[in-house]
Amino acid sequence: xxxxxxxxxxxxxxxxxxxxxxxxxxxxxxxxxxxxxxxxxxxxxxxxxxxxxxxxxxxxxxxxxxxxxxxxxxxxxxxxxxxxxxxxxxxxxxxxxxxxxxxxxxxxxxxxxxxxxxxxxxxxxxxxxxxxxxxxxxxxxxxxxxxxxxxxxxxxxxxxxxxxxxxxxxxxxxxxxxxxxxxxxxxxxxxxxxxxxxxxxxxxxxxxxxxxxxxxxxxxxxxxxxxxxxxxxxxxxxxxxxxxxxxxxxxxxxxxxxxxxxxxxxxxxxxxxxxxxxxxxxxxxxxxxxxxxxxxxxxxxxxxxxxxxxxxxxxxxxxxxxxxxxxxxxxxxxxxxxxxxxxxxxxxxxxxxxxxxxxxxxxxxxxxxxxxxxx
Amino acid sequence: xxxxxxxxxxxxxxxxxxxxxxxxxxxxxxxxxxxxxxxxxxxxxxxxxxxxxxxxxxxxxxxxxxxxxxxxxxxxxxxxxxxxxxxxxxxxxxxxxxxxxxxxxxxxxxxxxxxxxxxxxxxxxx
Numbered sequence: 291x292x293x294x295x296x297x298x299x300x301x302x303x304x305x306x307x308x309x310x311x312x313x314x315x316x317x318x319x320x321x322x323x324x325x326x327x328x329x330x331x332x333x334x335x336x337x338x339x340x341x342x343x344x345x346x347x348x349x350x351x352x353x354x355x356x357x358x359x360x361x362x363x364x365x366x367x368x369x370x371x372x373x374x375x376x377x378x379x380x381x382x383x384x385x386x387x388x389x390x391x392x393x394x395x396x397x398x399x400x401x402x403x404x405x406x407x408x409x410x411x412x413x414x415x416x417x418x419x420x421x422x423x424x425x426x427x428x429x430x431x432x433x434x435x436x437x438x439x440x441x442x443x444x445x446x447x448x449x450x451x452x453x454x455x456x457x458x459x460x461x462x463x464x465x466x467x468x469x470x471x472x473x474x475x476x477x478x479x480x481x482x483x484x485x486x487x488x489x490x491x492x493x494x495x496x497x498x499x500x501x502x503x504x505x506x507x508x509x510x511x512x513x514x515x516x517x518x519x520x521x522x523x524x525x526x527x528x529x530x531x532x533x534x535x536x537x538x539x540x541x542x543x544x545x546x547x548x549x550x551x552x553x554x555x556x557x558x559x560x561x562x563x564x565x566x567x568x569x570x571x572x573x574x575x576x577x578x579x580x581x582x583x584x585x586x587x588x589x590x591x592x593x594x595x596x597x598x599x600x601x602x603x604x605x606x607x608x609x610x611x612x613x614x615x616x617x618x619x620x621x622x623x624x625x626x627x628x629x630x631x632x633x634x635x636x637x638x639x640x641x642x643x644x645x646x647x648x649x650x651x652x653x654x655x656x657x658x659x660x661x662x663x664x665x
Numbered sequence: 666x667x668x669x670x671x672x673x674x675x676x677x678x679x680x681x682x683x684x685x686x687x688x689x690x691x692x693x694x695x696x697x698x699x700x701x702x703x704x705x706x707x708x709x710x711x712x713x714x715x716x717x718x719x720x721x722x723x724x725x726x727x728x729x730x731x732x733x734x735x736x737x738x739x740x741x742x743x744x745x746x747x748x749x750x751x752x753x754x755x756x757x758x759x760x761x762x763x764x765x766x767x768x769x770x771x772x773x774x775x776x777x778x779x780x781x782x783x784x785x786x787x788x789x790x791x
Contacts, residue, residue: 293733303734307741311748318749325753341696348689356682359724363678649724656716659689660709664696 302643306650313654316611320604320661327597332665336595338397339605344663347390348655354383355652358645365641370633373641377623380648384620391613398602402590405606408598412529415592416496419532422589423489424448430482431455438466439475448486456483477573481581484544492535501525502535533592540586543578608658615651622647681723688716 293300324330331337361376398404409415427448435445440454458479463472494506504524505511514524595601622644626637695708722728 294731295733300737303737307737310738310741311745314745315748318745319752322749322752341693345689345693348692349686352682352685352689355685355720355724356678359678646725649720652724653717653720656720657713660692660713664692664709665706 296639298639298643299646302646306646309650313608313611316604316608317657317661320608323600323604327600329596331595331598331601336593336598337601337605338401338403339663340394340397341663343390343394344659347387348659350383350387350390351652351655354380354387355649357383358641358648362638362642362645365635365638368635371631374627374630374633377626377641381620381623381627384616384623387616388613391609394609398605403598403602405599405603408602409592409594410596410598412592412594413496415529415594416492416527416532419536419589419592420489420493420496423485423492423585426584426588427482427486427489430478430485434458434475434479434482437471437475438464439472449490452483452486452490455479455486474573478577480574481543481545481577484578485581485585488535488539488544492532495527499526501527502531529592529594536585536589536591540582540589543580543582543585545574545578605662608662612651612654612658615654619644619648619651676723678723681719684719685716688712688719 295303334340357376357380361373361380364370364373364376402408409418428446431448431451432445434440434455435442435451439458440451442451442454444450456479459476461476463469467475491506492502495502498506498511500506500511501524504514511524518524622640626633626641626644629637692709692712695705695712698705700708727734
């Protein structure tokens, strides 16, 4: 009496039983969450889900599943060299699968489609733009405090440091810096201060929730508020305005100048201009253009996506755990391939059991592909 | 690791492979065709189930295994299906509302207070 299969196979099937529950927990929760949501991001522009890459990966896993089953058949027929060949193909296909998955993940990371990082409303999207600009300002200001060009008791206080950055073109060179180094800092300070102003202006408009057309947190703003009739409000800040402001920053930089143009007034006082000189102006315009590129790379276009975070969580938890299973499968096949030409019938059960495991990995993907890529 | 009981079943694995490839193509086709969303979902999931059955029956040899497969897989399948059913009433029905219930009720309380207060003031004026 007893179950008429080897113990190892029984063990594998029992393990697969737990695996079924493991993945059904994710897939079932995903279906329930999706059905319970009043919307779900499905457009490519939102999700960057690439059906073609998903389809290719499905094909890759099907081919690998076929190779495994044929490898097991070859093992049973004691045709070990053939079995090894098929297992090699399977392992290479597993690498290919992970490579394609890596490309998909990179696309998500490049567009910041990550759990907890997706703005779901317009206001969240605007705050995210301000936060990312702030991060850039902090990084730029850190260069001055770190090199002791600016000595500050509280280097993290960028609002306190900003006047020091603004005054740098007319400041005296610290003895720790060479003349060329200090001039480079003077030139960049003009651009960095302009970036700071852009960030602060946007931040103040977000806090006050007024249109970029109206001044925020100034005497004019307060006067305008006084003039309002009871219950009336200043025009609220719109996502489109922030989007336009950011697009301008990304194309022309924080200073609004093109190469060869004279510096605008906001870049500094006449003393500052004298300090930087013509060569300095060229450097400033070049830095401004460079900064536009930096803003493009570091600050994402505002793109609110309702239910985006729960979508990203589901996507990464399901595909991530599936990818871990693929890696485990590769290790199982690697153990067989390590035997080289000394592979023998003692490994037949191993190949059968790892084949069962691999088919299960394929089975999970069979459901993930339509659920994540098509529906 | 060895055992001599490896029965060979004459399965045309290549045919199963082509069926799986065809089904994948069918899934993509259903996505490309502009059909009502509900129809696409049903068709695509039906194809996924067909693919899963093919893999389990032929690649995993369940078609040729004894009745132990039911003993082994029935409990896990029941539990796996049970989880989404258990989750559905709590999460599957509008789990994600924008207005926080406690804030809404607080606003209601304030409105109620103001109404009562206004009535009391008016009453006092008379």
